[in-house]
Amino acid sequence: MKLKQLIETAKLKDDYSSILDFIPYAKFIGVTITQDQQGWLFTLATEPDNVGNPITPALHGGVIAGFMEVAAALAQMLTSQEPTIPKIINFSIDYIRAAGVKPTYARCSIVRQGKRIANITVLAWQTDELQPIATARTHFLLGEQA
């Protein structure tokens, strides 16, 4: 199925599992997509296997980064008129607070969507959106039709 068709069908059904089925890593860490009044909301489930530090305990920083990268790529695809699979160029993350073993949320902001390059920022939080656990900024290369 073409990517555009896959995304349109998912939006019509308001069920994005068919898109996530194409991203093994997103399922591996437990990402889901919903939509609310503020836009796309990405959720990372509470998975004991996502723990990095068992003493605190805290989620692995790499899982938080991976979740935010997945969220940014999905936000780009879901909002694009002619979606393609975005290729990561770079990813920069600032860790702001320790992330407990509980559900984690992310929202993305598409700062610029060019023909070739997309610049996206991501905010991740757990209990309070105003107290983020991490912020990230990423560039994707676009343009290869799927």
Added chain:
Amino acid sequence: MDNKARLAQANNFLQILPHCKKLGMKVVTASDGQLTVELPYNPDILGMDTEGYVHGGILTTMMDTVCGFAVTAALPTPEFCPTLDLRMDHMRRASIKGPVFAWAECYKITRNVCFTRGYAYQDDPENPIVHCVATFVRSGKTWGKGGFVKVGSEDSLL
């Protein structure tokens, strides 16, 4: 500590980190402030395509892990140092269905901050997949009985 002991200690420590254990990561080289971690191929960690590329998030996880371990290997006494920030540059994609290696070094330690850099590669370290820089904050705490304890305290387990 000699490098053989460093390698054994790093691998023992890696095994208690649930996410690293699930990924089957292992430390393959360890020296003073430098380490290499190996990640076996696993179809569950691929990105959105059918050609077998490892997802960028997994490479970030590897780099965060190996940079953090490089900090531990460089400090005189193991100390809990959470990641402050990390940047990944993806120069190409992992192109074969084989293991990925991640190397990192801690090149500077100050009273409060540890600076690291590293890269991930498959066949050839001269042709890396990603380059990474990351900084870590020293907490003054280490792993001890019942949780974190002050570095150097008698309750320290390391």
